[in-house]
Amino acid sequence: MQFDDDARLDTSQVEDRRGLPGGRAAVGGGLVGILAVLVAVVFGVDPALFGVSDDPVAPPVGQATSSAQLQSACRTGADADRRQDCRILATVNSLQNFWKSEFARRQGQYAPAATVLFTDRVATACGTASSAVGPFYCPSDRKAYFDLGFFDLMTTRLGARGGPFAEAYVVAHEYGHHVQNLTGTMAKVGGDRQGADSASVELELQADCYAGVWTHHATTTPQASTGRPLITDLTDQDIAQALDAAQAVGDDRIQQRATGRTNPETWTHGSSAQRKQWFTTGYRTGDMAQCNTFD
Ligand SMILES: [Zn+2]
Numbered sequence: 001m002q003f004d005d006d007a008r009l010d011t012s013q014v015e016d017r018r019g020l021p022g023g024r025a026a027v028g029g030g031l032v033g034i035l036a037v038l039v040a041v042v043f044g045v046d047p048a049l050f051g052v053s054d055d056p057v058a059p060p061v062g063q064a065t066s067s068a069q070l071q072s073a074c075r076t077g078a079d080a081d082r083r084q085d086c087r088i089l090a091t092v093n094s095l096q097n098f099w100k101s102e103f104a105r106r107q108g109q110y111a112p113a114a115t116v117l118f119t120d121r122v123a124t125a126c127g128t129a130s131s132a133v134g135p136f137y138c139p140s141d142r143k144a145y146f147d148l149g150f151f152d153l154m155t156t157r158l159g160a161r162g163g164p165f166a167e168a169y170v171v172a173h174e175y176g177h178h179v180q181n182l183t184g185t186m187a188k189v190g191g192d193r194q195g196a197d198s199a200s201v202e203l204e205l206q207a208d209c210y211a212g213v214w215t216h217h218a219t220t221t222p223q224a225s226t227g228r229p230l231i232t233d234l235t236d237q238d239i240a241q242a243l244d245a246a247q248a249v250g251d252d253r254i255q256q257r258a259t260g261r262t263n264p265e266t267w268t269h270g271s272s273a274q275r276k277q278w279f280t281t282g283y284r285t286g287d288m289a290q291c292n293t294f295d
Helices: 035-041 067-073 077-082 084-105 149-156 164-183 199-217 236-248 251-259 272-285
Strands: 014-017 114-118 121-124 127-130 136-138 143-146 231-233
Touching: 014 067, 014 084, 067 084, 077 084, 084 114, 084 164, 084 199, 114 121, 121 143, 136 164, 143 164, 149 164, 164 199, 164 236, 199 236, 199 272, 236 251, 236 272
Parallel strands: 014 114, 114 143
Antiparallel strands: 121 127, 136 143
C-alpha cells in the first residue's frame, strides 16, 4: 500500500481524542482478556446495543480535541507511508473521496463521516464505548471510532497476520456501514441481530463487500484536490492482508479460538468464508450493486 508522496492530507476528516480525560483512568482491563466480549461485538454497528452505558465521567461529545498534533504530523502522503495514524487518516481521505464520487455517479449525495481516534473509551451519540467493542460506526453521529490498539489485538488475539492493508480493510468496513446509513439499508435491520441468517449478518457482509468495492477503485479514483489517486499502489500482498483479516474476524473463527466450538445461532457478522467471499465480490466487480447480501 503506497500513497502519493506529494498529496496533501485532509486532516479535518479525523478527530484525535487519544489520551483525553475520561479515558485511561476509568477503564479496567483495556484490550487484555476481552476476547469473550469481542465474540459478540467485534466490528459492531451500534455500541448502544451491546451494553455500552452512559458514563458521567466521559467527556461530552464534541469536546475540544488534540487534533492539532495530528494536523502537524500528517501533512502528506509521505507521512501516511511512514506513520500508522497518518495512514489511517489517508485511508479515510481515500474512502470518502471514492464514495463521494460513487454517490454522485448514481445521482446521490454523499455526506462525509468523521473518524475519531481514541484510547480506551470514548463518548459517542450511541453512548460511551470502551475499546473492548472493537472499531465501530455510530449511525446517530455518523462517525467511525477506532482505538488503534485494536490492530495489535487483531494479530495477537485474533490470529490475523495484520499489516497496513489489513487495517485499511477494517476502516473501509466501517465506512461501508456509513454508506449503509446513508442509503437507508441500516435502518432495515431492526431487531434481527443474531444468527447465521440474521439481517445483522447480511448487513455486516455487505459492509465487507463495500470495503472490496472501494479497494477495486482505490488506485484509480482521482482525489478532487489533486486530480491524482491518493493511493498509488496496491499489491497482491495487500489484498492478501485484507482477506486474511476478513477471515480472522469471521464469527466461526473467533468462536473457535475462544471456546473451541462454533455456534451459528449467535453469529452477528458471518463466517470467515463468507467475509472473504463478500470482500472478494466487491473487489472483483467494483460494483456496489453486486453487494446484494440481503437477497
Ligand atoms: Zn460491521
